[in-house]
Amino acid sequence: MESLSIAVLGAGNAGTTLANTIAVNGHDVRLWTVEDDVAEDMRSNRENTKYLPGIGLRENVRICGLEESLDGAGFIVLAVPSTVVRAMCGQIKPFLKHYQVLINVAKGIEEDTLMLMSDVIADAVGEDNHIIVISGPMIANELARGIPTAVAIAGTDEKAQNLIQKSFSTDFFKLYKNEDMVGVELGGSLKNIIAIAAGISDGLGYGSNTKSALITRGLAEISHLGAAMGGRPLTFSGLSGLGDLYTTCTSKHSRNRRFGENLGMGMNVEEARKKVEQVVEGIFATKVGYQLGKKHGIDLPITNILYGISHEGRTDVRAEMSDFMQGFNEVHF
């Protein structure tokens, strides 16, 4: 296997895990972070004690400055929060060579522009560089410990995808190609809407029947929207859609599910959010989903109900959710 030079930008939980996983196959991995203390910690202790405690960094993960990490790298992994992707691209643009392939793992849609991350990246760096996205059920702490993990990979260059698939895959990490970049990106971005709905069902004390129905119909809703935006419906039933959604809806740690559970137990939006203590991405995703539904003329019953609850001050969550049983059209797959 050809040894590749790969820059990983962002050394949070996901970035550090990816750097260490890619390093299994012996590549030259350069890890950069904006946080100087985290970089210093990793240099001194060969561990990211802040974001990935307990996992030693492999020898061939080098902690680098930004220019140093980019210099001669064939691949640049963007592992920063989605809200930072545009700024990050602006920062690396002056150093970027046309042959460097950008690999995005940030999930999200840009506020105001409603652009997918791949479009944000293309908009920020220009048209010369290929863009690849990786998305799927990838809880970093599990992958970091060698728990078998499978994700979807999509992008604008098939040769690059093939090389990444071959070069990144290990015994416990497997990448599956998908031709539908829009679908792969959308699934990871919109799944948190459904996770909130599933959480509300939990909080209301509803059972497995209700939660299954919400997840199934929520996924259908996202598939309809995704198809209108150019994605393939079946992509949403794949690793980057259903796979990621399953993880989110069953995890006790999912902030979005917990936010919904708090709502179902009778808290208002502000209380429910405060109790979660961290950013609840699904609140923003709900707004984006609502706006995208309007823009593309797609009926999104669950998204609309959640929008009413989280952005329009509707407080009777039980009554709103019972609309879910009544308000749909009668035919469904």
Add this chain to the structure above:
Amino acid sequence: MESLSIAVLGAGNAGTTLANTIAVNGHDVRLWTVEDDVAEDMRSNRENTKYLPGIGLRENVRICGLEESLDGAGFIVLAVPSTVVRAMCGQIKPFLKHYQVLINVAKGIEEDTLMLMSDVIADAVGEDNHIIVISGPMIANELARGIPTAVAIAGTDEKAQNLIQKSFSTDFFKLYKNEDMVGVELGGSLKNIIAIAAGISDGLGYGSNTKSALITRGLAEISHLGAAMGGRPLTFSGLSGLGDLYTTCTSKHSRNRRFGENLGMGMNVEEARKKVEQVVEGIFATKVGYQLGKKHGIDLPITNILYGISHEGRTDVRAEMSDFMQGFNEVHF
């Protein structure tokens, strides 16, 4: 709403729950069971203390003999185990009128013939009667308690489907039409294969990443087989596929998931089955899935691995499951 006469054959957990749910809208519901003591219990106590304790029967659920239950009924609900469906049909055939619509809720495929339940029914009663199937995430104990539940309905007569949809639906029970009867039936029959795989992942101590990947790829596998058998791929992402699967894979009570968990923890097939104490349908479903894959020429990697473990004596479950990460083709939705 027109008041209908509906026979429900079988007063187990599911049959009793369905009879009581249909009765919400005031129909004339006749409930029959082969177990005389259960019939007597329900007549005396207005409760099925053996199979649905704690739920009072509605006034308009009448406990009837077989002929009495069928006489003048427009709809006949078959709520007996799938292994009994053919015999049950033989038993009612002498009394059957051509206008009576059979509604099947038993999930399964017939051993030896590999026939779907709707085909078994048509084979047993002849071609004169329309057949409807109802399938989805419907844990009876939840539905019986009024927990919101949504299921799929498909069949050979659209007018009958419309009438059932309208007449059976309540505030907490909703039926969604699906044009794909083969897909609706198959999903409920084959989901238990995936549930075993998900259980093995749990038993091996793998994480949410692995389980999500198994469920997603397992569903894809069933969709491929289903398409070859005449179903629509998206049906398997609907209530009767993914919806039912989600319930099975997350439920602590799922016998199939528990059987898999026991295998993952190191028991052999016999020990794992004994510990579950009840019939593990997924063992049989695995054999059927394996045979159907061969018959239709569809590659079913997870099913094949499970067949090796449960029917061919392969005992190194961890090694077999690691094939799941290695042996697939590289492109996937």
